[in-house]
Amino acid sequence: MRNAPVRYIVLHYSATYADQDLGVADIRKMHLARGFRDVGYHYVIKRDGTVEKGRPDSVTGAHVASHNTGTIGICCIGGLERATGPNVGVDNRTDAQKAATIRLVRDLLARHPGAQVVGHRDLGPTQCPGFDVRSWWASVDPGSASTVTTPEIPPTIRRGSSGQHVANAQHRLLARGYAIASDGLFGPQTEAAVRQFQRANGLVADGIIGPRSWAVLLD
Ligand SMILES: [Zn+2]
The missing domain is CATH 1.10.101.10 (PGBD-like superfamily/PGBD)
Incomplete structure (x- = not known):
């Protein structure tokens, strides 16, 4: 599906341990096993800062429920620590990953002016990517303070509800x-x-x- 004009650049982690040196080929395998047509992200950033291409930017991603259209998904490998286990997402990006993310996001913003830099968790119920992307990006690029409003999930409705x-x-x-x-x-x-x-x-x-x-x- 053709991607719409890019509104959000969305950062993710892979929810794997810091000592697991994975790349786009591994993530693609995981996503194909989940029934995706290709890796869900547009970019994967390895622990050493290498940026690997996922699906083309022009193709809608599969990385955020309700918000795949008009978004570019970037996944930094990592996000889990052995000490805290699989249920605690943290920001354990390496310095190389942070630097690569900054370069990539700046490049994407040049190509998609007006896009907002957000984390997966700003768009849905998840810990991913383990940190507040908007305040991180504001500290990286003070001029670009994001004004995104988090989309609201409507209230739970059931039999007897109305309105x-x-x-x-x-x-x-x-x-x-x-x-x-x-x-x-x-x-x-x-x-x-x-x-x-x-x-x-x-x-x-x-x-x-x-x-x-x-x-x-x-x-
Ligand atoms: Zn995510």
């Missing part, structure tokens, strides 16, 4: 081919459609639209 968020969800379900009324009332028919939608998308089919279902529904 604009229900209508929005129904509208999205209709657009995906589920035959329901768009009346703003979360009844049994909507609930059944939500379960179907969840099953079709590998989500827990509980009939409740929480952050994960919203993320897929709004994508």
